[in-house]
Amino acid sequence: MIKVSNLTKRFVGRTAVDAISFNVEPGEIVGFLGPNGAGKTTTIRILTGYMPATSGSAMIAGHDIFKESLKAQQRIGYMPENVPLYDDMRVKEYLRFRALLKGMRGREAKNGIAEAIDLCGLSEMRSKMIGTLSKGYRQRVGLADALIHNPELLILDEPTNGLDPNQIRRVRKLIKQLGLSHTILISTHILSEVEMTCDRVIILDRGKIRAADTPKNLIKHLRTAGHISIEINAAADIAANAIKKIPRVKKVIKESTEQEWTRFTVRAESGTDVREDIVKLANENNWALREIHSHGASLEDVFVELTQSPPTD
Amino acid sequence: MAFTITACVLLGIIILCLLKFLAGGTGLVLLGKELRSFFFSPIAWVVLALVMLLNGLSFTAALADLREGERSVTLTAYTFNSIQFWLAYFFIFPVITMRLFAEEQKLGTIETLLTAPVTTIQLLLAKYLAAVCFYIILWLPSLLNFMLFQMNSTDDHASIGSLAGSYTIILLVGMFNIAIGCLASALTKNQLVAAMTCFTFCLLHFLLGFILQNLSVPDAFRETVTHFSTQIHVRAFIDGLIDTRQIIYYTSFSVLLLSITYHVLEFRKWKV
């Protein structure tokens, strides 16, 4: 559905997108994850034909977005970041305008509008001025606009940005539901969002793709171990120092003490398991150990590791 | 000969652009939306009311003056040469053109427009034509004044040639100034900046003849520039002299300004 190869976008004095390539297959929900300023919006604007790339190519459903932009744009339902809308139009009017603009006429337009209003739960707001709507409803109007012409591909730039938790949950549910019949590319800087909604994640940082895989695989294969929590009956300082001396242990954090019991969180190097070493150490020193538990890496760990460490390549 | 060729080329460009504009009906949808936003905003009605008021005043003043005795000018010339008329005139353009692109750029809706299957030329022409339509509607009430007068008067005071000339030049200068306004609005996100730029350049063009009168510049230069002076064109047209040279001049400069606006929008599209 989307084929991007070697896409580069340079602004004056900075490269926002640096030779990225990726594909999105029909039917997938793909999350575009990256911290602010990573280049997500820039990539999306190129994909939707709003700005051209400095070099590289992008195909949408077999149409080159630069050469056949109108044909490609016909296939895309796009919701820009911050959902720009006309405040002085009514919801119904706005959707009607957008439907006509996308080439729908007569009954087709009417049905499209009715369906979009239904799907996005806007029936009560259909005659309201857009300017009076809450942020959550504005987002839904943007979404209704994006899917009004029943496009194969939905591109949503930070669809839950600025919503309260209830609204976020509703929007996510809607996205999941839409995912059954559309290919979706959503950009976000919120991890739990991709973990919950996406089949595949592309992690973008400083204009480069750092990883692209299913959320599960990312967690499994990436060079990150989780952390281990232990509760031990020993003098806190001595125990901490001893654990730190175990090879491959990177960090020992004292969490709390409860009488003679102390809780530690231990972080070790990626892909290693130091639980055995800790147990051995406790035995050698005759420290009582009442809990040892390894927490699997979360996507958050992956994300932090990928986007905070200086790029290795 | 060269003149005819210019006219033909110009006509060709205009027809080509209009065809592109009408393709698929998208242009008309945009035009409808633009007209709607004119008439749903209070600005349009305020401008309409004020222009009617000032036109009415200058018309009444002209009538009063003519009643005093024989004059060598027509009623039309009197009306359109009054100070009130020109004062009101240059406030129209900034007000009707400032929002066109500046607002879309401020709201970010230019992104939703240009990522829909819409070409920049359709967007540009829709906005321009909407402003021109509104401008034409603005002058209809004043035309009514003359028609009412005509119906009630026994003689043929408002000579038809003079009337036709006046409205032709008003339309021509209007199209030109609206094109200036479009360009100014495309250059900025800020409506006030767009309005000021438009106002300044419209007025500057109008006053070209005036400004040079007191400057010490070579006579040849002064004479050349005077050809561009709206003032002089207006006088000729009000006397009923419909000059095709002027028609070509204003149309071609409108086309030129619109094509610059087009490139500004494309550049924006590439950069924002």
Ligand SMILES: Nc1ncnc2c1ncn2[C@@H]1O[C@H](COP(=O)(O)OP(=O)(O)O)[C@@H](O)[C@H]1O
């Ligand atoms: N029009 C522009 N001109 C110059 N720099 C820009 C422009 N748009 C974005 N950038 C820069 O490109 C980088 C990526 O921005 P963006 O794609 O908006 O990131 P994201 O959406 O991932 O937060 C940012 O550092 C930003 O400053």
Ligand SMILES: [Mg+2]
């Ligand atoms: Mg962004």
